[in-house]
Amino acid sequence: MDNKTPAVTMRNITKRFGPVVANDKVWLNIYRGEILALLGENGSGKTTLMNMLSGIYFPDEGEIAIDGKEVVIRSPKDAFDLGIGMIHQHFKLVDVLSAAENIVLGLPGKLDLKAASEKIRAICEAYGFEVDPNQKIYNMSVSQKQTVEIVKVLYRGADILILDEPTAVLTPQETDKLFAVLRNMRNDGKAIVIITHKMHEVEALSDRVAVLRHGQFIGDMPTKTTNAQEMTNMMVGHPVVLNIARPEPKDPKPRVEVKGLTVRDIEGTLKLDDVSFTANSGEILGIAGISGCGQKELLEAIAGLDGTREELIGKDPLSIQEMGVSLSFVPEDRLGMGLVGNMDLSDNMMLRSFRRGRSVFTDRKTPHQLAETVVRDLEVSTPGVSTPVRRLSGGNVQKVLVGREIASAPTVLLTAYAVRGLDINSSYTIYDLINRQKAAGVAVIYVGEDLDVLLELADRILVLCGGKVSGIVPGRGAKKREVGLMMTKLGGEQAHE
Amino acid sequence: MNKKTQDPLFHIAKRSSLPWTLSWAIRGGALILALLVCALITTLVTGEDPIQVYVAIFKGSFGTSRKVWVLLQNIAMLLCVSLAVTPAFRMRFWNIGAEGQALIGGLAAAACMILLPGKLPNWAIIVCMTVSSILAGAIWGGIPAFFKAKWNTNETLFTLMMNYVATQLVAYYCVVWESPKGSGNIGVINLNTQIGWFPQIGSYKYLLNILIVAVVCVAMYIYLNYSKHGYEISVVGESERTARYVGIKVDRVIIRTMLLSGAVCGLAGLLLVGSTNHTLTPTIVDGRGFTAVMVSWLAKFNPIWMILTSFLLVFLSRGAGEIATNFGLNQSFGDILTGVILFFIIGSEFFINYKLIFRRPAGKED
Numbered sequence: 001m002d003n004k005t006p007a008v009t010m011r012n013i014t015k016r017f018g019p020v021v022a023n024d025k026v027w028l029n030i031y032r033g034e035i036l037a038l039l040g041e042n043g044s045g046k047t048t049l050m051n052m053l054s055g056i057y058f059p060d061e062g063e064i065a066i067d068g069k070e071v072v073i074r075s076p077k078d079a080f081d082l083g084i085g086m087i088h089q090h091f092k093l094v095d096v097l098s099a100a101e102n103i104v105l106g107l108p109g110k111l112d113l114k115a116a117s118e119k120i121r122a123i124c125e126a127y128g129f130e131v132d133p134n135q136k137i138y139n140m141s142v143s144q145k146q147t148v149e150i151v152k153v154l155y156r157g158a159d160i161l162i163l164d165e166p167t168a169v170l171t172p173q174e175t176d177k178l179f180a181v182l183r184n185m186r187n188d189g190k191a192i193v194i195i196t197h198k199m200h201e202v203e204a205l206s207d208r209v210a211v212l213r214h215g216q217f218i219g220d221m222p223t224k225t226t227n228a229q230e231m232t233n234m235m236v237g238h239p240v241v242l243n244i245a246r247p248e249p250k251d252p253k254p255r256v257e258v259k260g261l262t263v264r265d266i267e268g269t270l271k272l273d274d275v276s277f278t279a280n281s282g283e284i285l286g287i288a289g290i291s292g293c294g295q296k297e298l299l300e301a302i303a304g305l306d307g308t309r310e311e312l313i314g315k316d317p318l319s320i321q322e323m324g325v326s327l328s329f330v331p332e333d334r335l336g337m338g339l340v341g342n343m344d345l346s347d348n349m350m351l352r353s354f355r356r357g358r359s360v361f362t363d364r365k366t367p368h369q370l371a372e373t374v375v376r377d378l379e380v381s382t383p384g385v386s387t388p389v390r391r392l393s394g395g396n397v398q399k400v401l402v403g404r405e406i407a408s409a410p411t412v413l414l415t416a417y418a419v420r421g422l423d424i425n426s427s428y429t430i431y432d433l434i435n436r437q438k439a440a441g442v443a444v445i446y447v448g449e450d451l452d453v454l455l456e457l458a459d460r461i462l463v464l465c466g467g468k469v470s471g472i473v474p475g476r477g478a479k480k481r482e483v484g485l486m487m488t489k490l491g492g493e494q495a496h497e
Numbered sequence: 498m499n500k501k502t503q504d505p506l507f508h509i510a511k512r513s514s515l516p517w518t519l520s521w522a523i524r525g526g527a528l529i530l531a532l533l534v535c536a537l538i539t540t541l542v543t544g545e546d547p548i549q550v551y552v553a554i555f556k557g558s559f560g561t562s563r564k565v566w567v568l569l570q571n572i573a574m575l576l577c578v579s580l581a582v583t584p585a586f587r588m589r590f591w592n593i594g595a596e597g598q599a600l601i602g603g604l605a606a607a608a609c610m611i612l613l614p615g616k617l618p619n620w621a622i623i624v625c626m627t628v629s630s631i632l633a634g635a636i637w638g639g640i641p642a643f644f645k646a647k648w649n650t651n652e653t654l655f656t657l658m659m660n661y662v663a664t665q666l667v668a669y670y671c672v673v674w675e676s677p678k679g680s681g682n683i684g685v686i687n688l689n690t691q692i693g694w695f696p697q698i699g700s701y702k703y704l705l706n707i708l709i710v711a712v713v714c715v716a717m718y719i720y721l722n723y724s725k726h727g728y729e730i731s732v733v734g735e736s737e738r739t740a741r742y743v744g745i746k747v748d749r750v751i752i753r754t755m756l757l758s759g760a761v762c763g764l765a766g767l768l769l770v771g772s773t774n775h776t777l778t779p780t781i782v783d784g785r786g787f788t789a790v791m792v793s794w795l796a797k798f799n800p801i802w803m804i805l806t807s808f809l810l811v812f813l814s815r816g817a818g819e820i821a822t823n824f825g826l827n828q829s830f831g832d833i834l835t836g837v838i839l840f841f842i843i844g845s846e847f848f849i850n851y852k853l854i855f856r857r858p859a860g861k862e863d
Binding site: 016017018058060303338339340341342343347350351352354355359360361362364 | 725727742
């Protein structure tokens with residue numbers, strides 16, 4: 001493989017954002033007929049590097065060569081012309097248009113949907129996609145939308161594909177399907193780069209791994225010759241222990257009882273249908289389900305946020321908060337809830353506590369100290385506590401949020417996607433924090449997307465499917481396959497509500 | 498190598514934070530550049546000596562002690578309205594109805610001055626004026642806020658429309674209370690009795706206004722930066738979802754903040770009618786409600802910086818008036834110079850936040 005000309009060579013690439021060096025003299029080769037896994041902790045510059053390849057950013061220094069020829073990529077259009085296509089974490093599709101319309105959107109020439117549909121079908125057949133060109137985007141599942149994104153770049157003739165955390169939103173079954181398609185494309189001679197945090201995916205899929213750490217290129221090697229432990233150590237820079245502890249719950253007592261919870265959204269669509277369960281103290285209740293099956297609504301209902309009229313105990317968010325229920329909720333948009341991006345760390349720390357005391361003025365000292373404690377204990381990498389939160393990388397934002405929620409000494413901790421997009425080291429820090437809360441007798445409700453982790457971490461797993469409880473299984477001894485099937489069991493009936 | 502010609506001439510990158518000396522050097526440089534461009538335009542268009550023009554601009558504000566007082570008074574009034582809109586802006590509530598809120602405050606004050614003499618002692622009338630104009634401003638600001646909070650109406654359009662309502666109301670009452678009959682103007686109210694006129698401090702006609710606004714300025718700074726209310730305003734402005742999640746009652750914050758915003762506007766109207774002009778016209782606020790938007794933005798919503806930015810704008814507009822009379826130039830010419838200077842000052846912020854990286858000379862490639 002080494003004697004081939006690389007499809008892409010990135011030489012000495014440097015990119016700075018203000019004082020932050022996102023990429024520091026990075027060298028990277030991408031070959032055709034190969035799947036490259038790009039690894040690195042949060043904020044190590046993986047996405048930035050790929051964004052420069054796809055024309056979203058322009059490198060401050062360094063050169064990019066395609067098939068040995070030096071090129072300048074000034075815009076996504078330049079990238080397309082060079083055959084580079086990127087599938088972003090957040091889909092860039094127009095909801096009210098059909099798959100075919102989205103795919104041809106922005107292409108020059110006459111609009112001929114029929115011919116386009118033909119070409120789309122041909123692409124699907126070649127690689128094993130399942131796309132109905134006439135289906136509207138808003139009727140699609142997340143996995144279907146992702147497929148449309150991939151077909152879109154293939155339609156434009158891309159033969160260098162970059163996928164940024166493509167499996168974050170997929171079920172195990174969907175992930176398998178995606179991987180099969182990616183392998184087909186590799187065998188067809190395309191160059192594929194996949195950014196992911198999940199080690200077992202790297203091992204299952206990739207031919208070669210490249211590791212970035214703090215914006216620097218650390219090394220690359222064939223996947224066969226390495227293992228999860230070694231890759232993690234390279235990413236983090238020192239040896240890490242990859243074990244999730246699951247101590248037996250101590251003296252579990254019912255803390256939150258949910259009975260017959262039904263939630264409709266503003267349009268009246270049924271989001272949760274007659275959900276009942278009990279969360280015990282000193283126990284982690286995992287919630288599994290395909291994204292959008294009511295996990296978000298469930299947590300919001302417990303936290304007393306709007307969207308639910310079936311009030312649990314008829315209390316508003318503030319009084320529920322005072323009862324010790326704490327929601328560390330990380331929606332798709334990390335900063336959307338729980339943190340204020342433009343405020344600095346210490347101002348964010350007082351979001352929950354600023355009302356304390358009778359004074360009309362805010363107490364700035366305590367939050368400042370709390371911020372410093374969180375930064376120190378959770379190893380948040382930040383220039384200081386006066387840095388606006390939006391300047392931090394995703395993982396660090398997450399640590400700040402979880403750190404604050406835990407500091408409020410909750411009796412019920414709700415977390416959703418607590419490790420979404422987090423690198424492996426930060427993820428284990430978060431698991432550890434959650435376990436410590438469990439040991440302290442907190443009832444933890446953990447909505448997760450990585451089924452492997454849920455199976456290792458949770459004492460019991462509640463599986464949601466289309467807003468209904470598909471079943472509650474004990475975490476110890478549960479089979480991934482079984483839970484995966486429970487996630488989709490009711491899918492057929494509920495798809496068109 | 499000839500591929501290199503494709504390289505963009507320059508690209509833009511975000512700067513790391515600049516030391517304050519350098520950022521002020523950039524701002525100063527922008528001002529000097531602006532003055533040079535203005536000088537060039539002056540020479541080319543009017544044939545006047547630019548130095549003379551600049552001297553005239555300066556004299557327009559600092560020429561005599563009377564002019565200095567007028568300058569300070571104008572700064573105070575503009576600052577007062579700017580302070581009023583700032584809490585709303587921090588909440589991302591685009592209140593462009595300060596003009597109307599101040600005008601309605603002025604109307605309330607004038608009503609007290611015209612209707613109450615003979616019924617109440619002078620001090621009670623002044624108290625009535627103060628209470629009623631602040632209340633009127635608050636109501637005028639509160640109405641759009643209420644609709645925004647309850648039905649999420651567009652606050653920009655709503656507050657703008659409220660301006661016209663206020664202007665027409667004042668125009669109506671100008672006819673109702675006209676004096677002398679048939680003039681369509683109110684004229685100076687209580688010219689002989691001076692009832693409802695705010696007391697003068699010593700021989701300084703404007704000192705009271707200036708002191709009141711200075712107090713409001715400091716109070717607003719503290720309120721926005723150190724109070725719990727101020728913190729809530731910032732959170733609501735940044736993210737309503739976050740605010741709701743931490744238990745802030747967003748509706749209440751919106752209405753409360755706009756009541757405050759309107760109240761301070763009402764105060765501005767009160768000062769204009771009761772303390773400075775002793776009359777009421779539909780144009781008494783003189784566009785300050787809109788200029789205030791610029792003052793507040795230029796100062797990045799910081800009440801203390803707003804002293805500087807309101808000075809800048811008043812200084813420029815007084816200078817424009819001065820050269821118009823001195824050189825027989827049209828007032829518009831002064832506005833051209835003002836525009837050029839503002840363009841450079843606002844534009845310099847770009848160079849403080851970003852830097853341009855130019856294409857490296859081809860010879861230096863390896």
